Amino acid sequence: MKKKYVTSSKDKSDWAKFTKKIGNLYDKDFNLAENNKYNNKILKLDLHGYSLDKSNELVRNFILNAFKDKYRKLLIITGKGSRSNVYNNPYRSEKMSVLKYSVPEYIKNNQKLSEKIVKISEANLKDGGEGAFYIFLKAQKNL
Secondary structure, eight states: OOOOOOHHHHHHHHHHHHTGGGSSSHHHHHHHHHHHHHHHEEEEEEEETTTHHHHHHHHHHHHHHHTTTTEEEEEEOOOTTSGGGGGGGSSSSTTOOOHHHHHHHHHHHOOOOOOOOOOEEEOOOGGGGGGGEEEEEEOOOOO
């Protein structure tokens, strides 16, 4: 069993003096966070209610602008397609969500977009789960 350390009054006064001077200490994480504000921020685009053509146009502009502005992580919300009209069409699968599958495919097939992307992955549940995906952009090289 360890002995309990009893703090002396001198230690307490030294600690009180030290904590009063904390305001003068250099915050090493401040500049790191400031320099990485685009790395830490997730830029979002919600495509609910848009047609496939309009969604592709929005996504294209969204990715190009985010890359130009040096963002690194994007979230695109497509929804799961549970309210689409595929249930009324016997020739289309009920499990086929138009935007959920076609938008990532559009991105992969567009060379101008795909060359700026590291990877595309399904979003965490808190960000939309199956109805959303992340895009991780490449870092821009300083010229």
